[in-house]
Amino acid sequence: RPLSIEGAERWVDKGLVYQNPFIVAFNHAEDPNYSGPTYPVQDDCLVIGGGLASIDVAKLLMLETTRVKLAERGHEVDVETLEKAGLDKYCESVGLKWEDLGLKGSTLFYRRQPEDMPLQAVPDGADEARVEKVRANRKKMLDRTLAKYKFTFEELSTPESLVIEDDRVVGVTFRRLAKGEGRKLVSTDETYERRGNMVLSSIGSIPSPIEGEGLTFFFLLPSLRSTRTYKENPWKPRKTTRLSPPSLRPLPSFPPRCKLLHAGWEGFLLPEGFINQRWGLLPFMLDGADASL
DSSP states (O other): OOOSSTTGGGGBTTTEEEHHHHHHHHHTTTOTTOOSOOOOOOSSOEEEEOSHHHHHHHHHHHHHHHHHHHHHTTOOOOHHHHHHHOHHHHHHHTTOOGGGGOOOOOEEEESSOGGGSTTSOOOTTOOHHHHHHHHHHHHHHHHHHHHHHOOEEEOSEEEEEEEEETTEEEEEEEEEEEEOSTTOEEEEEEEEEEEOSOEEEOSOOOOOOOOSOOOEEEEEOTTTTSSOBGGGSTTOOSSOOBOOTTOOOOOTTSOTTOEEOOTTSOEEEEEHHHHHHHTOOOOEEOOGGGOOO
């Protein structure tokens, strides 16, 4: 989804990066056949978002920059181990404090407040007490994530303009918002500037066409209903997440255009072009009403 700043598209890959190509490049960092754009994972980045994807982007920045700094000190560790342990706990296990690594850390900017983040869904038909409990849980979940992965959070901030120097984005000017009537937000007269090594826009995705002949394929994911982690799935993404029934949803590393079939099936519909570009897995083809698996 385009960053809502006039003229922002001019600065894409000039200090402004969108979440999808950034994550694709990171996931292919060890693929010798990958020929797409690459982006260095840097310290002190600005992430604009507030949804689950933006939290993953902020976590990735913190995990990878921490991994690199630890390696410089002779402590080799993979991102998955860091993610599981948390940055403070792992650093303590090797006799360090995270602050010893000399990282500034990245910041996530959100136009609303932690209680509004989609970290936990409000049940259908919930009364006001239940809604408020969910909102409180969202804040607790974010606080735990911030403590574990060390990025910072700036609420009630909406991007207003890019800061440009030497033909490159070096920061963002934000306008501070305030709570209005109910849960509405209103603009204030306060603006502030934040600078960083890269600006990552992570405010959602719009499906884009993928080259191919329009064929549809079906992939079985036999562990989707189980409580096992994806580490036990041979088609696992790099992110390890636990799912329990009935939480059927797309795997975190799959693109937004993937669609989960109804609950009676366990799989995803993917266009041929995506399969060719990403995995090259052997699919089963479904051909209209007479399809057989």
